[in-house]
Amino acid sequence: SGTTRPMRILHYVQRSAKCGDVLSVISAIDSFCSKVEWAMNVGDKKGEILDAVVLETRPRYVLELGTYCGYSTMRIARLLPPGARLITIEMNSHYAQVAKELFQHAGLDAQDKSAEKRPAGPTCKVELLLGSSSVLIPQLKKKLDIDKFDLVFIDHWKVSYLPDTRLLEECGLLKSGSVLLADNVTCPGAPDYLEYVRNSPRYRSQYFPSQLEYLQVEDGVEKSVFLG
Numbered sequence: 001s002g003t004t005r006p007m008r009i010l011h012y013v014q015r016s017a018k019c020g021d022v023l024s025v026i027s028a029i030d031s032f033c034s035k036v037e038w039a040m041n042v043g044d045k046k047g048e049i050l051d052a053v054v055l056e057t058r059p060r061y062v063l064e065l066g067t068y069c070g071y072s073t074m075r076i077a078r079l080l081p082p083g084a085r086l087i088t089i090e091m092n093s094h095y096a097q098v099a100k101e102l103f104q105h106a107g108l109d110a111q112d113k114s115a116e117k118r119p120a121g122p123t124c125k126v127e128l129l130l131g132s133s134s135v136l137i138p139q140l141k142k143k144l145d146i147d148k149f150d151l152v153f154i155d156h157w158k159v160s161y162l163p164d165t166r167l168l169e170e171c172g173l174l175k176s177g178s179v180l181l182a183d184n185v186t187c188p189g190a191p192d193y194l195e196y197v198r199n200s201p202r203y204r205s206q207y208f209p210s211q212l213e214y215l216q217v218e219d220g221v222e223k224s225v226f227l228g
């Protein structure tokens, strides 16, 4: 009983970050997780690589697999122009709830698309879907009127990276030039995913060495461009 780690993050942010200021929410999470309690956000070091890839890609349609508390969702959303759409999928309802409350504190234009009564079509930049990625990915075209994603940030269960990437291909959700950016390819690791994107002729893959969030442990992100 008592509080959960995501709740402790939320309470710290509500107490110490400025309402409506997404950068202060991001830095409050980083300061809590480096000084008080570790948590599995992508963090500030790998977050800078994520920022650079978002700015370089200038995506209009973004998919994130694995919301957790929404830290990387907010890092991405703050760099997107109005009119861009960021869909984030989380299967843990407690994580999704905390993420929603952090988005509210940050003043992020976010909507829980799993809610029943909602206006048709996108009225906001961040759309949070509650459920399993393997179930939701095949529904994205029909339910959300999405054609292809320009950028996919993969940060959910490491065993799901490869099957969900294959699913994105099979559902026609990737176009030539679509960018996949995968967190944790070294720690905890996603060996089958790495082997696939590095050996498939359909991807041009590049490793960005870094460190596991808030720790002096090696990790890195893999950027893989789909070649169609």
Ligand SMILES: O=C(NCCO)c1cc(-c2ccc(F)cc2)cc(O)c1O
Pocket: 040, 041, 042, 066, 068, 155, 156, 157, 158, 183, 184, 187, 188, 212, 213
């Ligand atoms: O499982 C992860 N994400 C999906 C959550 O539904 C995850 C885990 C870790 C991690 C954990 C335990 C450890 F000892 C080292 C790393 C780090 C991450 O960045 C992650 O994204």
Ligand SMILES: [Mg+2]
Pocket: 040, 041, 042, 155, 183, 184
């Ligand atoms: Mg991660």
